[in-house]
Amino acid sequence: MDVVYVELVCDEEPNRVVLTDPGPHVLEVAKVIRRRTGLSLWHSKLLLGQLPATVAEDVSSDLAGATADELRAAGAAVEVQH
Known part of the structure; x- marks a missing residue:
């Protein structure tokens, strides 16, 4: 019986979307946070009181960029961290 070792290589780093100012x-x-995270509107509003707040964690760069763009369009200040 042969043992094969495989190392998975991921080209993409996980990203995090951090809200710094609503x-x-x-x-x-x-509402954007609610749509993107599935949190209730009440919990989304509570998250805004705990800034800086992580809105999305360990997501692809495409999803992080889309979430950040939607939050910026709503008027928020957002950082995408790698």
Whole structure:
């Protein structure tokens, strides 16, 4: 019986989307968080009180970019960390 060792190589680093400032449209930002995370609107609003807050963790760069773009469109300040 032969033993084969395999090393998985992932080209993409996990990304994290961090909300640093909700901006002037807090309710719109909370709605985006709700849509992207599945949290209730109440929990999304609570998250805005705990800044900086991680909105998405260990996601692909495409998903992190899309989430960040949607949050920025709602008026929030966001960082994508690798």
